[in-house]
Amino acid sequence: MKLIRSALHAIRTGRFERSMSALTAAGAAITTAEIYLSHDGASFGNKMMYWPIVVVPTAIPAGVAGFFSRRAARTVLPAASILIVVNGIQGAYLHVRGIRQRPGGLTKYNMESGPPAFAPLLASLVGGMGLLAALLRRETLPGEGN
Structure with missing residues (x-):
């Protein structure tokens, strides 16, 4: 119970750097796996599909470093x-460009069956x-x- 009270107090007072660094690392790992599976399912048809597989995982070591080092949390983690x-x-x-290029353009059907328009923004949340x-x-x- 004391641990929970301590954690809640830290969150209320804005003392959450270490935890948020660790959550960033975990989120990057899960997000990278999801991106890889989605882009592999599309056979990496566009070479740009490799970029998030390279960029998003940079937050894993940066987040772990930010957990252990105040300096890394203020330099390496924000850069990644x-x-x-x-x-x-x-x-x-x-x-969105991929959806618009489908026959019929930007329609509800193409939004549902084409590339997920908002999924990359979810990856941005990890950043x-x-x-x-x-x-x-x-x-x-x-x-x-202290």
């Missing part, structure tokens, strides 16, 4: 996170978590001194 956000915006543009981690104050873990 910005790349992910930019790549997600680029991916959303490419997905957003990393950027948020860099802005938050660092929490102390149980057993650490």
Whole structure:
């Protein structure tokens, strides 16, 4: 119970840098796997489909480093996170372009059966978590001194 109270207090006071760094690393791993499976299902038909497979996983070591190092949380993690956000915006543009190129253009049917228009923006949220981690104050873990 004390651990939960401590965690809630840290969140309320904006001391969530370590946890958000770790969540960014975990989110990047899961998101990369999902992107790989989706793009592999489309046979990597466009060479640009490899970019998120290269860019998103950079948040895994950056997030782990941010968990252990205040300096990494303020330098390496935001750098990787910005790349992910930019790549997600680029991916959303490419997905919408892919939908528009289908016969009939931008229709409900093409939105449902074509590339997922908003999925790359979900990947951008992983980058957003990393950027948020860099802005938050660092929490102390149980057993650490202040």
